[in-house]
Amino acid sequence: MPVQKKEARPASRNGRTRIPAFVQSQRGVKNWKEASGWLDWRGIEDIECITPDQAGVARGKMMPSKKFTSNTSLALPSAVFMTTISGDYPEDGNGFTYPEDDGDLKLLPDLSTLSVVPWESDPTAQVICDLVHQDGRSVEFTPRNVLKRVVAAYADRGLRPVVAPEIEFYLVRKNPDPDYPLEPPVGRSGRAIGGGQGYSIAGVNEFDELIDDIYHFSEGQGLEIDTLIHEEGAGQLEINLRHGDPVELADQVFMFKRTIREAALKHETYATFMAKPIQRQPGSAMHIHQSIVDRKTGKNIFAADDGSETEAFGYFIGGMQRHIPNALVMLAPYVNSYRRLTQAASAPVNTKWGYDNRTTAFRVPRSDPQARRVENRIPSSDANPYLALAASLACGLIGMINKVPCDAPVGTSVNEDEIELPRGLLEAVDLFESDDALRDMLGEPFVSTYAAIKKAEFETFMEVISPWEREYLLLNV
Structure with missing residues (x-):
């Protein structure tokens, strides 16, 4: 180092x-x-x-x-x-x-x-x-300030949010020509990495030297990795960060992305945080664990003295169920992001919640009452961490302010049900602009600026002719 x-x-x-x-x-x-x-x-x-x-x-x-x-x-x-x-x-x-x-x-x-x-x-x-x-x-429209605005709204109510992000990403072979699909990298075995490697230690060991550099670079910057695992995708890894202040954790994700890319380049490999970089492989998420603490007592407001769930807990989930679809453009910010959000895949496409249910959008992990938290499983890893945290926390706070009740929890698989989220970028932008509560929480300058950018990005995407169109339309229509 x-x-x-x-x-x-x-x-x-x-x-x-x-x-x-x-x-x-x-x-x-x-x-x-x-x-x-x-x-x-x-x-x-x-x-x-x-x-x-x-x-x-x-x-x-x-x-x-x-x-x-x-x-x-x-x-x-x-x-x-x-x-x-x-x-x-x-x-x-x-x-x-x-x-x-x-x-x-x-x-x-x-x-x-x-x-x-x-x-x-x-x-x-x-x-x-x-x-x-x-x-x-x-x-007001810069991302770090948007997150600070949301955290300040909690502080005004005597509350302090605590978050812990989990970031998935792919290692892929160098790809100088964007017309060619991405391919899994070759590990130390000399063979291309295959899928189905979830939690495989051997899968992690394929990239020992690269991962060592990630750890060394992180240590040199004072960044703290909680765990690192191999995910289901071919060459897909996940880094979990320790819980803490939202702005500090957003800073860490911001720096981690940069660090991981640099470590990969050192080993002649790309690291990508695209939501869906490889066809027929799982997408990459940025799951966000969230709890809220009373600033005076330091207690988790999701747990009553007897350990039971509080009204605030239900309202926080209710706020996310009601407003996350309208904030989706901050959690899934690109056309590619919506390729991850499909039925019967690993990413949730609903607004349901449940206990330790990974098919729901909002999962409540099994824990002691004082560690009770809500995991938002919708954000993709291509999201700006400041904006993803701001959106998720804003929706929960709106729910607590307006006392939005949550639905009953579900204990079955719900990811093959009807999709409850916007299906594309323009629909997501329309919902974003129509939510007055989100606009008030995030600020008018940011909402108008961000929406304008996303519309412009969609128009740029529409100028590109895809391989699918050339394959199926060229000689058939």
Whole structure:
């Protein structure tokens, strides 16, 4: 792990060298003075100041570390956060207006996210930034701020959400030509990986060196992996993260995606978080475990003193049952996402809930009362983690505020029933724009901007002629 350390200039006591604790921290410092010492001790030369765009792609600027700590003003054009995944811009309309001046937004580094970039050969650090207007107001349509807005709505009610994401992804052979289908990678055995490897240790061992790099890169950034498993798909893996604060966990998913891609490239392999990258293979999900804690007592509000389920528990589920279909565009953000959401597949296509029932959208795992939580199994791994968490938590909070009752739990397989979710991107956008409660919770600037981007992405997709059309329509119609 290429994390270079410069000779420190620590304090000395009784002839013993004393290194401040903050300098040894792998992730985060409290203030700019600590940041300077942290960077100096490691001999950091460059800083990557990054922030997630609407797709969850890292955008930002790189600069010398000395400039970073000299009160330099950082800015990005506002257009960066209004672009589609293909680099196009949406048309004005339905509340969205592209700013004529394309003015700058200021980047505010969150020093608690400062860490090294372990895959770089030169000593490099990275820090996640928030976006504000020139007058200091929060930029409402940027993803990290949208999640902070939802978390603040919980705090206003004396509550604190706790989440634990699980991220699935595929390792695939390098694919420079997008006209060719993706193929499973070749592992250490020299053979292409096959499907049906769920929880296979041998399947994980096929990629020992790559996985070692994922662990080493993660450790170097202070990112904590709970477990790693091989999933059902050919070359499909899953990483589970420990539970914690939603913004911190979204930051970790944001960084993990980057880390996993870099580790894969080091081994001449692609890592992809597409929802459905390979035909006739399972899709990739980002399951979200959620519980809510009373800020004063620290108790899980889903459990009463006697361990029974509370009204808040039912209302949280009821809110998700009612509003998740309208927020689906934040959980399944691309045309490809809906290829994962099909009947009789591993992904849920309903709004039902049940105890330890993986065919339902909302699963309540078996646990002690104080660990009671609700797992949202609908989001796909291509979702922006900030927006997926914001959407899921917003729907649950709306349910608790409006006291939306939940349906009775189901104990049977329900994934072959009629699909209860939008079947495509445009339908999902229409439902998203029509939900006033979601609009109030997430903010009008975000809803109008995000909807405009998704409509533009759909129109770009419609310009592409697929192999299916050439195969079945070319000579038959």
